[in-house]
Amino acid sequence: LENGYNYRAIKRWTSQWKLGYCLLDCDKIFVPIHKDIHWCLAVINKKDQKFQYLDSLKVRDHNVLRALAKYFAKEVKDNSGKDIDISSWEQEFIEDLPAQENGNTCPIFV
Numbered sequence: 001l002e003n004g005y006n007y008r009a010i011k012r013w014t015s016q017w018k019l020g021y022c023l024l025d026c027d028k029i030f031v032p033i034h035k036d037i038h039w040c041l042a043v044i045n046k047k048d049q050k051f052q053y054l055d056s057l058k059v060r061d062h063n064v065l066r067a068l069a070k071y072f073a074k075e076v077k078d079n080s081g082k083d084i085d086i087s088s089w090e091q092e093f094i095e096d097l098p099a100q101e102n103g104n105t106c107p108i109f110v
Contacts, residue, residue: 056100065091
């Protein structure tokens, strides 16, 4: 995997043709994250210029947010031909969410 994700594999699911709309026109892009036996959620929040991570086990995975930022910059470049400066975008771990108390209900939280 390149930078924590496979851009070519993702691109085929996020094309305007496949989605029916341009992903970059969205204020927020919700990205389900599968981590072997656990699901989390990441958000590209364009409106507030944040990369956000929600995990019902309260784990802070900085690698996911770094990969998300790299993916978004690549997506913008690929679709518009322009570079985007995301260096000032906040990386936020959302803490105010329900906590998972077992090992099998994470899909409910996502």
